Amino acid sequence: MKLASRMGLIGTETAFEAAARARALEATGRDVIHLELGEPDFDTPAHISDAASRALLDDKMTHYTAATGIAPLKAALVADVKRWKGIDTTPEQVVVTPGAKPIMFYAMLALINEGEEVIYPNPGFPIYESMARYVGGTPVAAPLREANDFRMDVAEVESLVTDKTRMIVTNSPHNPTGSILTDEDVREIARIATERDLVVLADEIYGRLQYEGEPLSIATLPGMAERTITLDGFSKTFAMTGWRLGYGIVPEWLAPSFSRLVINSVSCTNAFTQVGAIAALTGPQDAAQAMRTEFIARRSLIVEGLNAIPGVTCVMPHGAFYAFPNFSSFGRTSNQIADHLLYDAGVCGLSGTAFGQYGEGHLRFSYANSREKLSAALERIADSLAKLERTGQLVSA
Ligand SMILES: Cc1ncc(COP(=O)(O)O)c(C=O)c1O
Known part of the structure; x- marks a missing residue:
């Protein structure tokens, strides 16, 4: 059976695939912090x-x-x-x-x-x-x-x-x-x-x-x-x-x-x-407003945390809930760094190239996750990159 040729033209959104890989890793007993999906971690307001x-x-x-x-x-x-x-x-x-x-x-x-x-x-x-x-x-x-x-x-x-x-x-x-x-x-x-x-x-x-x-x-x-x-x-x-x-x-x-x-x-x-x-x-807008306020706090936490990691730089995002740090100083592709951080550190982010070729050098981390998880993720990323610098060993699937 053959697909229509136009199916060769359609792309995808790799966030869903990265999430599936992270879940497969979790199924083996590993703890994974999810920073891949672009969705608020809050419940929909009750009203x-x-x-x-x-x-x-x-x-x-x-x-x-x-x-x-x-x-x-x-x-x-x-x-x-x-x-x-x-x-x-x-x-x-x-x-x-x-x-x-x-x-x-x-x-x-x-x-x-x-x-x-x-x-x-x-x-x-x-x-x-x-x-x-x-x-x-x-x-x-x-x-x-x-x-x-x-x-x-x-x-x-x-x-x-x-x-x-x-x-x-x-x-x-x-x-x-x-x-x-x-x-x-x-x-x-x-x-x-x-x-x-x-x-x-x-x-x-x-x-x-x-x-x-x-x-x-x-x-x-x-x-x-x-x-x-x-x-x-x-x-x-x-x-x-x-x-x-x-x-x-x-x-x-x-x-x-x-x-x-x-x-x-x-x-x-x-x-x-x-x-x-x-x-x-x-209806009342207070819940939406509270989420927005929380995102602002998380933005500072993750951007400051990323900039404190040797070799990583991150510009301040002005909206949404994503940080787009630069990892190019490690001399690896964004895909390699994303894989390394997933399989070595248990932190799931997305390669910048999931968003097109001009995303090379970067990873996207969604900060729609709790401050505790973000802090833990930052620690793990820092440790894992320090190890990478020491050993030169990239970890992958
Ligand atoms: C830039 C942008 N546009 C549109 C969408 C689509 O949102 P939804 O289909 O969930 O309303 C998204 C979701 O991630 C997005 O990031």
Whole structure:
């Protein structure tokens, strides 16, 4: 039996594979500290779970809903994006999906023809590149460099635009580096998109986890609403990764195509979880705020701890919950260091190259784990690297 040839084009998200390797190691009796997955370690706030469970048990919301979401959730999202992002939109432009990832999928499917180019951040969330290639497009890497605080270099982005460019993907705050775009960067990207008639896929999933300054949503800039897909969701802000709840705010002309793609793929998003989403948006925000405050404390702990390890440097991330330290002084590949730290130290992080070739030299550690675990991980990393320096012996599977 043969796979369709396009399956040779699709990539993956190695966090899930690294987590599986870490669990296999744990099954042999080893203790592993998990810093690989990008998910808050907190429970979903109780009022959100209560609302969903009432919708399931009392209101029997176990049927299909409208393809792009129930009306009260769309109304709540219209108000929420106005409040947090300053975006003026309508319920018709809101597309609710099982997680935010499908918005990337639909954006590429709906907009990218064979051979058309998508400029995306590299290192970056691996699905941008994977999906651009899968639909027959050409992903064009915009390198994010440590020397530029891992921001997109907008002059370089402009130089990458060709007659075939159709889309620019932005992600601020950024996975895996925690970088943020400045207002000036965002304005420049808007100028380029407008002048060259491009669509922007603005991945704002970490928008509420920006620790300095206020994020600027590109869709609010003149002329951008009709060419921006704003992607966001509930996974990160409200610790709801397993709920699978996300959304896109799309231009009016694109909304019917997204609706059709939803109908062709998933029909709609789970009914009772959408009620939980309303509670998340309209209920008390103290739990989300407390998580954010805790992430800020953990950020200091891990960044200071990493910088205290000889040979390791780590720039201060400005948002999300990832540190992206530089291990290049050890003269090994990021994959080797990631393996060594897993199998020698029992600390699971991700190789920077899991996010593209420009991630070489780095590892990504998610600091969505307790301060105790982070401190223990830092100690183990320091010991293991000191041993590596002493013996020259890399440990692997
Ligand atoms: C940058 C970025 N965008 C989007 C997503 C997708 O989130 P979800 O599908 O859980 O809503 C993630 C998840 O890790 C992410 O890191």
